Amino acid sequence: MSLATLDPHHKFVSPKALLVGFFKSVVSWLVFVVEAQSRSEEYARLNAKTDEELEAMGLTRETIVQHVFADRMWL
Numbered sequence: 001m002s003l004a005t006l007d008p009h010h011k012f013v014s015p016k017a018l019l020v021g022f023f024k025s026v027v028s029w030l031v032f033v034v035e036a037q038s039r040s041e042e043y044a045r046l047n048a049k050t051d052e053e054l055e056a057m058g059l060t061r062e063t064i065v066q067h068v069f070a071d072r073m074w075l
Contacts, residue, residue, distance in 0.1 A: 043068050 046054065046064045054060060059067055 039068050 043064060046059065046068070047061070049057075051061070054064070
């Protein structure tokens with residue numbers, strides 16, 4: 001014997017809402033990928049500089065990652 005209960009607090013999610021949520025997730029993922037690519041390129045650009053060029057910018061090789069990700073890591 002099985003017993004089925006209804007949850008009065010369960011909300012129905014429309015197919016349109018599911019589709020919108022799916023596309024929002026896809027867009028969020030694409031933004032993440034583009035930002036990661038941009039940061040990777042900036043890291044490569046800075047890493048290609050000489051130590052003297054980095055020093056003129058107030059950076060060292062050890063602080064490049066912190067500089068590139070400062071807005072994300074709150075460093």
